[in-house]
Amino acid sequence: MVANLSPSQIQTLKDLGIACEPISKPQQTTSKPYIALFSISGLALISLGGLILFKSKNDSQTPTYQPQPNVYPSPTQVPKSIQHYLLASQQFFSQALDLQVQNSADPRLIELLNQSILSATQAIKEFPSDYRGYQQRAKIYQSVLASRPDLISNTLIDYQSAFKLNPNSAEIAQNIAQLFAQKGDPQSTLQYLSLVIALEPTKAQNFYDLARIQQQTGQLTAAVSTYNQLLTILTDTSQKQQIQTTISSLQSLINQHPQNVPTSTPTQAPLIENSQPLLQANLTSQTIIAAPEIKTKTEVTNLSESNSLSNQATIPANTKQITLTNSQLKSTSQIYLSLVSGGKNQNLQILSKSDQSFVVGFDAPLTEDVIFNYWIVN
DSSP, X not given: OBOSOOHHHHHHHHHTTOOOOBOSSOOOTTOOSSEEEEEETTEEEEEETTEEEEEETTOOSOOOOOOOTTSOOOTTOOOSSHHHHHHHHHHHXXXXXXXXXXXXXXXXXXXXXXXXXXXXXXXXXXOTTOHHHHHHHHHHHHHTTTTOGGGHHHHHHHHHHHXXXXXXXXXXXXXXXXXXXHHTOHHHHHHHHHHHHHHOTTXXXXXXXXXXXXXXXXXXXXXHHHHHHHHTTOOOHHHHHHHHHHHHHHHHHHHHSGGGOOOOOOOOOOOOSOOSOOOOOOOOTTOOOOOOOOOSOOOOTTOSTTTOSEEEEEEOTTOOEEEEEOXXXXXXXXXXXXXXXXXXXSOOEEEEEETTEEEEEOSSOOSSOEEEEEEEEO
């Protein structure tokens, strides 16, 4: 029972789940429409039906409740725009980050994360043609991948759904490329990096990432082409010299056996196999969240010296040879070498070869480090 409320104020409280009806008969003189708790700077804090409100001493009307931005909307509220849900999602996520710093074992952490995901999911449900809902939920999933790698598919599907709705976003394409790299899928990584370059053609790091992975997957001609494009936008002299040295080394490898050099990587991105919105992830107490990071480079997790078709290695000074292991190497494989620095006028050669390993070196140790590129052809 509440007195001195207008019809609109009564309806607002009902929307919040607080039962109240106008009083049909006069109150006793000892009754009050509210219970004053304390007063600060001309504002009286009152308790009304379990809801805490502020009331000005100069205002005889009970104030209408104004929800705070970090309050998740009740089912009876209708948002005016997608920003309502995106803001709620981001604020729940920020609260989760802050709480994790204070106490990572606090059970409210998972609740906040799930509320953040639910808010983003509601944005997708209410505004399925707006990419921002998918992007927001993907960012949340991405933030917990270090402890929950099983969510990488959820993350990829949401980012791909966002990219389908906003194909001009280099940021989304870059995130997809990094996720495919994290998943260990070099071809899909290359395809999305090509899209990133098309959308953001003046960023040098994009070209370097693409060329490096092309080189590691044995696509040397494509790597040379990408490195040449990178040269046109570099301004630092030392960086340009390093890239020119790499180009010369790769071109030397290509010239040794041109018929075995793969063609360029196709630029068409992989199709989205499942674009249906995913429901809330089953987050657990083992989940650790990380603030979103801006990654400066993209590297495929399972591409290294141990399985790349093309890479760089160093024979240290005063060392005659080194042994390299590589899962791509077979007894029938051919290996091509090209000096990058050191070893001038010396005979760098394959000293021995077997399944998954080979030995590179000289007839005698040299007094300087020798850096070389190699290429495996199967």
